[in-house]
Amino acid sequence: MFDYVIVGAGVFGAVFARRAKDAGRSVLVLERRAHIAGNVYTEETEGINVHRYGAHIFHTSYEHVWNFAGRFAEFNRYTNSPVARYKDELYNLPFNMNTFHALWNVTTPDEARKKIARQVEEVRSLGITEPKNLEEQALLLGGYDIYEKLVKGYTEKQWGKRATELPAFIIKRLPFRFTYDNNYFNDRYQGIPIGGYTAMAERMLDGIEVRCNTDYLKDRDNPDYKGAVIIFTGMIDEYFDCCLGALEYRSLEFKTEIKDTDNYQGNAVVNYTEYEIPYTRVIEHRHFEPENERASKDKTVVTYEYPAEWKAGKEPYYPVNDEKNNSLYERYRELAAKESKVIFGGRLGQYKYYDMDDTINAALKLADDEGL
Numbered sequence: 001m002f003d004y005v006i007v008g009a010g011v012f013g014a015v016f017a018r019r020a021k022d023a024g025r026s027v028l029v030l031e032r033r034a035h036i037a038g039n040v041y042t043e044e045t046e047g048i049n050v051h052r053y054g055a056h057i058f059h060t061s062y063e064h065v066w067n068f069a070g071r072f073a074e075f076n077r078y079t080n081s082p083v084a085r086y087k088d089e090l091y092n093l094p095f096n097m098n099t100f101h102a103l104w105n106v107t108t109p110d111e112a113r114k115k116i117a118r119q120v121e122e123v124r125s126l127g128i129t130e131p132k133n134l135e136e137q138a139l140l141l142g143g144y145d146i147y148e149k150l151v152k153g154y155t156e157k158q159w160g161k162r163a164t165e166l167p168a169f170i171i172k173r174l175p176f177r178f179t180y181d182n183n184y185f186n187d188r189y190q191g192i193p194i195g196g197y198t199a200m201a202e203r204m205l206d207g208i209e210v211r212c213n214t215d216y217l218k219d220r221d222n223p224d225y226k227g228a229v230i231i232f233t234g235m236i237d238e239y240f241d242c243c244l245g246a247l248e249y250r251s252l253e254f255k256t257e258i259k260d261t262d263n264y265q266g267n268a269v270v271n272y273t274e275y276e277i278p279y280t281r282v283i284e285h286r287h288f289e290p291e292n293e294r295a296s297k298d299k300t301v302v303t304y305e306y307p308a309e310w311k312a313g314k315e316p317y318y319p320v321n322d323e324k325n326n327s328l329y330e331r332y333r334e335l336a337a338k339e340s341k342v343i344f345g346g347r348l349g350q351y352k353y354y355d356m357d358d359t360i361n362a363a364l365k366l367a368d369d370e371g372l
Contacts, residue, residue: 010038119143
């Protein structure tokens with residue numbers, strides 16, 4: 001019945017489905033959840049478009065990706081400028097001159113560089129030259145102040161392990177900017193779809209049959225799928241019934257509240273870097289679309305984001321790309337190569353963390369490879 005059956009109505013699935021449909025192919029999209037748009041799903045609360053699975057800011061330097069996304073949404077000029085909170089201290093992110101001024105009262109790039117260099121030299125004087133773990137790597141990159149206040153607690157919460165137990169390669173570098181610039185991304189294009197991501201996904205999937213609440217892995221023998229090329233964007237190990245063992249992921253839990261104010265924290269994203277506070281960040285959704293005229297004038301919606309251990313039944317958000325898991329994934333990839341008419345794509349299908357623009361780019365490339 002269909003040329004392509006796409007498993008997953010998230011960004012990768014929706015983009016590929018659009019390209020296939022535009023090329024005249026017959027397409028069916030299956031989605032395990034009750035809604036489309038995957039983890040970028042937004043829904044309206046108090047007139048505010050709430051990011052149900054954490055903050056998603058679209059940014060890219062790929063002009064063709066920006067142009068493709070622009071077919072389905074008008075983007076505002078939102079600039080991601082998160083704030084880090086350590087106890088009662090506030091710091092701008094990414095690490096820039098505003099951050100360094102708040103830390104050390106320095107005012108020039110030269111003063112900031114010297115301060116970092118002195119602290120790194122103190123670390124080296126203790127005999128730490130070849131980092132054995134994330135803590136030593138971070139100290140060699142930025143010294144004690146940045147590590148203790150802005151890296152340590154947040155990272156330990158995110159990964160569920162102490163920094164001394166984490167491999168050094170997780171932090172390959174720290175993004176220092178010696179300018180007074182709080183723009184988190186260096187990409188040329190950035191913004192939030194006006195009206196939310198769900199509306200963007202709906203336009204991508206316009207005219208395409210979508211079946212939500214449908215688990216492909218429990219329904220593989222459905223005659224509707226016979227003869228189709230399967231684009232599988234779910235967990236690659238789950239596709240093979242974890243026959244080689246389960247890959248590891250990190251998960252997230254969210255607690256969303258409506259507050260009786262029109263402005264709770266003054267910023268869309270505030271990171272909490274103190275280990276003793278269990279959530280990693282608080283998101284105030286109205287700030288993603290400040291031009292939203294439908295937003296409540298006396299209510300705001302905030303979401304507390306808690307890192308969590310992944311286990312069956314939870315949503316896998318981040319692959320744990322350490323040596324053990326990457327090796328296991330390669331064995332699954334060898335199995336996948338033997339699957340006739342099945343293509344694995346996206347963050348879970350390729351066991352790789354993708355930004356949204358990388359996801360779109362990968363889906364467009366696959367469409368090119370398929371001759372669409």
